Each structure stands twice: as structure tokens, then as C-alpha cells.
Amino acid sequence: xxxxxxxxxxxxxxxxxxxxxxxxxxxxxxxxxxxxxxxxxxxxxxxxxxxxxxxxxxxxxxxxxxxxxxxxxxxxxxxxxxxxxxxxxxxxxxxxxxxxxxxxxxxxxxxxxxxxxxxxxxxxxxxxxxxxxxxxxxxxxxxxxxxxxxxxxxxxxxxxxxxxxxxxxxxxxxxxxxxxxxxxxxxxxxxxxxxxxxxxxxxxxxxxxxxxxxxxxxxxxxxxxxxxxxxxxxxxxxxxxxxxxxxxxxxxxxxxxxxxxxxxxxxxxxxxxxxxxxxxx
Amino acid sequence: xxxxxxxxxxxxxxxxxxxxxxxxxxxxxxxxxxxxxxxxxxxxxxxxxxxxxxxxxxxxxxxxxxxxxxxxxxxxxxxxxxxxxxxxxxxxxxxxxxxxxxxxxxxxxxxxxxxxxxxxxxxxxxxxxxxxxxxxxxxxxxxxxxxxxxxxxxxxxxxxxxxxxxxxxxxxxxxxxxxxxxxxxxxxxxxxxxxxxxxxxxxxxxxxxxxxxxxxxxxxxxxxxxxxxxxxxxxxxxxxxxxxxxxxxxxxxxxxxxxxxxxxxxxxxxxxxxxxxxxxx
Numbered sequence: 001x002x003x004x005x006x007x008x009x010x011x012x013x014x015x016x017x018x019x020x021x022x023x024x025x026x027x028x029x030x031x032x033x034x035x036x037x038x039x040x041x042x043x044x045x046x047x048x049x050x051x052x053x054x055x056x057x058x059x060x061x062x063x064x065x066x067x068x069x070x071x072x073x074x075x076x077x078x079x080x081x082x083x084x085x086x087x088x089x090x091x092x093x094x095x096x097x098x099x100x101x102x103x104x105x106x107x108x109x110x111x112x113x114x115x116x117x118x119x120x121x122x123x124x125x126x127x128x129x130x131x132x133x134x135x136x137x138x139x140x141x142x143x144x145x146x147x148x149x150x151x152x153x154x155x156x157x158x159x160x161x162x163x164x165x166x167x168x169x170x171x172x173x174x175x176x177x178x179x180x181x182x183x184x185x186x187x188x189x190x191x192x193x194x195x196x197x198x199x200x201x202x203x204x205x206x207x208x209x210x211x212x213x214x215x216x217x218x219x220x221x222x223x224x225x226x227x228x229x230x231x232x233x234x235x236x237x238x239x240x241x242x243x244x245x246x247x248x249x250x251x252x253x254x255x256x257x258x259x260x261x262x263x264x265x266x267x268x269x270x271x272x273x274x275x276x277x278x279x280x281x
Numbered sequence: 282x283x284x285x286x287x288x289x290x291x292x293x294x295x296x297x298x299x300x301x302x303x304x305x306x307x308x309x310x311x312x313x314x315x316x317x318x319x320x321x322x323x324x325x326x327x328x329x330x331x332x333x334x335x336x337x338x339x340x341x342x343x344x345x346x347x348x349x350x351x352x353x354x355x356x357x358x359x360x361x362x363x364x365x366x367x368x369x370x371x372x373x374x375x376x377x378x379x380x381x382x383x384x385x386x387x388x389x390x391x392x393x394x395x396x397x398x399x400x401x402x403x404x405x406x407x408x409x410x411x412x413x414x415x416x417x418x419x420x421x422x423x424x425x426x427x428x429x430x431x432x433x434x435x436x437x438x439x440x441x442x443x444x445x446x447x448x449x450x451x452x453x454x455x456x457x458x459x460x461x462x463x464x465x466x467x468x469x470x471x472x473x474x475x476x477x478x479x480x481x482x483x484x485x486x487x488x489x490x491x492x493x494x495x496x497x498x499x500x501x502x503x504x505x506x507x508x509x510x511x512x513x514x515x516x517x518x519x520x521x522x523x524x525x526x527x528x529x530x531x532x533x534x535x536x537x538x539x540x541x542x543x544x545x546x547x548x549x550x551x552x553x554x555x556x557x558x559x560x561x562x
Binding site for chain 2: 007011102103104105106107108109110111112129133134137138140159160163164165166167248249
């Protein structure tokens, strides 16, 4: 498995593969890989001739007081895990390779990015859509893989790809969870043992909401309040948002009908965790 | 020569051409072709196997009180001219093919779009960069051709392509002019005979500015004032802007050194004309 730092080098390797008629599967990440990322790589391995992983902690998607500097990084560990999952190439560019001096261009997806994490993290999705556009143009994948854990991100990328006529398939894979239900996240390493012990409340409260809906609850406010009460009972948890939205425009809804996304962000100390479930009625 | 209205159809034709090893040259326009456009097509013909012209009056790049509805359209005439210039395919999409319901994604180039036409036409370049990104993703050209008449547009597209790692070459061709120096433009048809007679003052004033610089003038303010005085002497002309800028960031400069862009926009009645020259000292 090769690790490549220059755009021009990667481009040439991918062009050569294309000339041999190979298909390209692409998994964009910020590294510090966990089972969620690996599930994307394994699926990419099964569906494509060439599997490319990018590892780039993208400064553009972090707010000024967020964890860009602290974000965990471990290329050696990531390389071993990626190779085992069937990755052929890691693209690991420097920040100045991606954003050279004079950089001026940004991609925005409107409406879908106004709520949920977009409201708590202004500029975050602009950073995501910009870097992903660049990566797509460099890697030119046939298929690209994202995790359902970042539900809003997956929908935003899907919309961007459709709107800008990007010729690729966006595949979204289920959230991978720890044994106690905590969604896998590179940020879980930030948690103290006490916080880690408390964190499964996120998924538990989502499952309880799903149960209420199954029993007939259709009021989004009631579902939201139930989750808020549940999580507020945990003294280490501080709610950022709990949202019940439609699944195309990601706007808050009043009544739950057809499909809805229940998504939340909760802080444990400095650590902000997200989780979500889709419900169908 | 084929005229294609659907994205999927065009994509398939281009993929087939690529599988045969053909290169693709692309000229994006709003139609109502003149010699300027045709010079781009001829150059594309000389350099590529497949020459694609798009004709799309892009609503996104027109302001609310601008000439979107009045913009001249004549597909039959354009088809004949394009074929003669060596065009293989015209892409002529409907607005709803390009911007279906729920459209949400936009591309912005910052800084370079803040002055000149960007200042007088807010949102204009966002419209241009968004539609051009879409067209590039549909046509996947090896080479794309723009005219120097729209100097800011050409620089913005070049910057966007570099920033977003679009794998194509942006070729900018000289402004084509009428015998009396008026820059060719689809909007020239709006001019009354009197306005048409007065319009060459734009290029004349640019040439006089160039002459002053040749004689040693280095003050941008002096050059600007000379042009303003010149054009103000024409009662039918109303200046929108006269700018002297650097040629990478398009910011107003004080002293003329190395290369500078002298660009202007002037109204004759409702018709807004632009022109520019590059000077080197």
C-alpha cells in the first residue's frame, strides 16, 4: 500500500489505473480510523478495483475554538488498519498542498446546512463541501463512501454531488457502534472514563424515542422533549441540540410522518458527540 | 452536428468519445454567437477531437433588474455559425435540467469577485462559477476556452479551476473587435444607432490610457481619471466603473508596475458594455 502526499502524483496513478479500465472507490476521512471507517473501506474494496483512502484533518471545517490542533492523528496505526481493510492507496496531503497561498474558492450547500450541526458549527459544512469537492476532483471516484453517523454530512454531500453533476455514486453505510451502543467516533478518545461510561445515553435515548414512535407518538416536540429529559438526567452531559427533521431538506418538522431523522449533539466536557437514527412510520 | 438537451445523453456521448481515446474541448456560452465565440470554437477545433459548445442563458448570473428575459436568443443562427466553426455538439439544456427543484449548491470565488463587475453585479460571479462547475462536471473537458473581453470572468474561472483541482486547461483568447474597435458582445444588438456610433469611445479611451503609460505615466489614479474624462465627454455614456488592478487578485493598485488590468463598464441607456486591456511596463 502506497502513501501519497502530492496531488499530481496521485492523479497520475489514478489516470494509469483508469487507462487499465479500473474502477475507483474513495473513502475521505480525517484519519484516526475506527471500525466505522473500516466498514467503508471494506465495502469500497468489495465494489471497486482501486480503493483510495484520504486522511486530511481539514482546517477549513473546524471553527476557531474547535479541536483542530487536538484532533487525534496517527498515520502509522491508520496505515496498518487501512491496509488490512483492503485499501490500495492513502492520500495524505499537507495543508499547503490542499490550500496553497491565494486560495479563494468555496462550495456551499444552502438550506440543508442551516440547522443541526450547521447551526452550532458555522462554516463547518462549507469546509466539508469544499474539501470533498477538491478530493473528488483529484481522486475522480466511481463510488464514494460516507457513514450514517454524520447524517447531515452524508445528505449534504449527496445533494452537492447531485446539484453539481458530479459523476459518482455516494454510498452511505450504517453507523458502527461500541458494544454499549456508543457510536464509533475518532473523538471518543477525548472522553474521561466517567464520560465514556455516561456517553451511551445518547443512543439509549434515541432508541427510546424510536420505541415511543413505534407505540404511536407522532409529535416531534414530544419526541424531542423525551430525549432532552432523558439526557438531562445525566449530569456529565450538556445538550447542544436535539432535532427531529425531514430527511431531504433537514428542516424541523411538527408531525412525524413517512421518514424522519432524529439527530442530536451532546457535550461531555469539551468533547462534542453526535448521533442519530432514521425512523419510518 | 447534434444538439443535446439532456445531461445524461451528453454524458454518455462524451464517455463513448473518451473510451475511443478522444480529447474534449469545451466552449461555454450564453449563445447569440459572435466572432469572439467563434474564435474560441475554432481554437477548440484545432486542439481537440470533440468540440462541445454549451448555450445556456444562466438565470443565476443575472441580477433581479438585469436583462435575463431580454437577453438575445437564436438557436438556429447559433447552430449554423457553430457548425461552420467546427463544433461537434451543442449542449442546450432547459433551466430545470440545470437547476431542478430543491437545488441548493453554489460555488464562490472570494476576493477576485469583490471588485469590478462583482461590485456592480452582486451574485453575478457566484452564478457564473456555479454553472461553469456544473458544465465542467458534465462535459469533463480537457481544455476550455474563454474570452479576454470578460477579463474578470476568465481570471475567476482560472482561479476556481486551480483551487478546486479541476483537471483541465483554461485557455483565454484575445478580445475580438468590430472594425471601429468596439469589443464584440451579444449585448451590442441592444444599442441604438446613436449609441452604437458612440460606443467605440470605450476602446479608444483604453488605448489612450495605454499610450500615456507607454509615455511614462505610472499613477493608476491619473490613468483612471484620464479615462473617466474621456468617456464623460460622450453624453450617451454613463460610467459604471473604471478600474486599474493587479492581474491575479484584481485589487485596485496605486502604481502601475509589472502587469496591470485596465477594465471598465459603461452604460449606454439600459445597455451595459465592458472592455479592458492588459498593460505591461
